[in-house]
Amino acid sequence: MSAASHPPKAVVLLSGGLDSATTAAIARHEGFELYALSVDYGQRHRFELESAARVAQAVGVREHKTVAISLDALGGSALTDDIAVPQDRDAESMAGGIPITYVPARNTVMLSLALGYAEVIGAADLFIGVNAVDYSGYPDCRPEYIAAFETLANLATKAGVEGTLRFRIHTPLVQWTKAQIITRGTELGVDYSLTHTCYAPNDEGTSCGRCDACQLRKKGFAEAGLEDPIAYQT
8 A cells, every 4th residue: 555545544542441432433433543652640440441452452543552641649529539439429510510521621631642642743733532421520621621622732742833734632522422332432333341340340350330430331321222242240
């Protein structure tokens, strides 16, 4: 294949969760050559990194990097600190305010790392599986935040300033319900048995079924009329 006909490169942030797996499948379907980036930020639910490696292999990425950065040194979140993960919350509670599972500056850090990776490999396109519908409590999942980061990306990089790349941040799931995400991923052949969603798994990595993330996942599969292929403790 000639250089002119080679597929464009894209960096995909791959957490190992349902949303990022679907995002990777969409990017692949759109014709991009995928370079996956996972971030070991000191998250307590570290099983998701193993899932990320499995998803990367299944989706056929060109390269998969895992970068370690210790956000747990800062704490301030139930995902990185000695703070209980909320369980058994109803929909109204989950929709009210920014949850304690918010990790300060996480998406900004992750997108910055993805941007650096993209500039190094010459990729203008970055994909992230943020969603502002089913779980709108996170400020760094909103479309206005993504638009602001895209502006930053083109101001803060050599490639952006010199005009060799025009960075674009793709958020294909941002306005989809969890059911719509699962339906589309299933159409694209995503194997959701490889993914990990839970914020409070047991020592074997089995999902709790009770945290916000598990409840939203189960609700999404139910509304999509599909069976969730992973096991739950409850």
